[in-house]
Amino acid sequence: MSDEILLFPTGSGVDPELVAVVEALLFATGKVMRVEDLAAVLPEQEPRRIVDALRVLGDRCASEDRGVKLVEVAGGWQMRSDERFATVVAEALSVKPVRLSRAALEVLAVIAWEQPATKQDVDQVRGVDSGATVRKLLEQGLIRVAGRRDIPGRPLEYRTTRAFLQLFSLSDLGSLPTLADAEELAD
């Protein structure tokens, strides 16, 4: 709790009211908000200041005694409950926790790292037909059609979506780790 006080002492120029209003906005909308989204409703604030306020807010939420985190996701920021309390929160919301099948994860992995990828690309890697899984992921909005490949048959190409980034708490595709090299595979 004292970290941000060291990092951003009152004199450092971060307006406490700006931090408060940013918290209010992220809390009330519940959504991923990009700096532009925040700036759109806070026109008198420089985007640079908004980023500073987000940093302060994020540092504060990182404290042990907070139940809410500020996560950088899908090109923006979202407040989420801390994963330490996942079970209790799911129970209070009476929701079944999201379950991802291995097939879904594998298909997503191929598309995420290869994108754009065709169904054939996915089938080739996995050695089994992935049609039903691809369809399901489209329905769930985790992948989208991104054009056709210029090869015979002109098959559809797929890419991951913002919802994919949100689901896996990724700020952008660049934050996907690089695939393991062949040498790293040996256990």
Add this chain to the structure above:
Amino acid sequence: MSDEILLFPTGSGVDPELVAVVEALLFATGKVMRVEDLAAVLPEQEPRRIVDALRVLGDRCASEDRGVKLVEVAGGWQMRSDERFATVVAEALSVKPVRLSRAALEVLAVIAWEQPATKQDVDQVRGVDSGATVRKLLEQGLIRVAGRRDIPGRPLEYRTTRAFLQLFSLSDLGSLPTLADAEELAD
């Protein structure tokens, strides 16, 4: 920010993790939660402790640089954004998406796959008059007039727009899947 440290020094028996989980619960559910509701998902906690945790949380939120308040309402507790930011929050919340109706989806589907399509084409496939729905879709910018068909009566022809492509995450009309593409993804 230092108030609660005075009111509830570490020795006072308020578990920081309990404060955190209470915050997580009030945050995620968005609802008014009574102490019993909290106790129901935190069975190992004495209600007295939960009340203490709520007090700590309330005091913390009372700080100037917080955008969220803990309010006691209807026999329970709810987290709300601070009234100071009501205008900004209302503005950020004012953009709620509208869902397309079944009729709208049907008309869009016919126009998308048969474009350019006349209202008569749509009526024939749907078996009902689609005039009002076509107008609505024009207003929403999902379809546009794309000329007249060279047949008696010269009816207007419609095509889908860029907004349509965006809505369905398509890069171009060429990526509109065909029935054959759908078959490929069937189980």
Add this chain to the structure above:
Amino acid sequence: MPSLFAAEEEDATPAWTVHTDVFEGPLDLLLYLVKRDGIDVTALRVAEIADAYLEFVDRMRGLNLSIAGDYLVMAATLVHLKSLEILPRLPTPVEEDEPDPREAFAQRLRDYQRYKEAAEGLGNRPILGRDQFARVVPDDAAEDAPIESPFDVFGLLDVYRELLAGASTPEPQVTFEERPHLDMGEAVIELLRVLESTGGRAELTAVLGSIRLKAARVITFIGVLEMLKLGWVSVQQDVHLGPIAIEARIRADQADLRALQGFVETA
């Protein structure tokens, strides 16, 4: 590793069935065997893994378990690759750039392993709705709001497909002007006229079916193929063996019959 075999609860005799969802296909089974037998996947020799795989598949068969086709195809592939290893090398020199099928196979397995690990990595990330939860915001609809679709584009395609399935394509109310010696030029003009009368578009078999004389039907069909080539009509068949829609691109009075293959100008 979850148990591969599980008792199926049936009244008298509990039958044993393979839970195919344990493995994501033959490559996944191979990786399991690689791990089980402590084989170094970076220096994989096909023979080592082939034996383990074939033994596994054999055992499943011995237990009278049905094995998915994919697994049998893989077994055949492995037998073939193994035979390359056992047979003495042919005296004929092997082409330099021809990849060794065994190495290609090992590479494929390694590729799958990389993605499998990547998939596990994804699954271990903090997941929204499993590990972290966003706030449930009570919604109240507002005017002038962005539009949202309940479906993705394939869902929209389903809507279209349902419509097509339910729609009764009305029989075109057409009568072909039939003469005993209809030539292709006449057939083409007549067909374009028919299409004009149905709004430029009709179902091909319905149109052809409305022609009584077989000879006229045949000449009209050839005419359709000719017109397709010339771009005078377009046809579309969305489903294999499904209805064929024919659409006119030009009007009957725009048709220059001299462009037709085999057209003989009659005086």
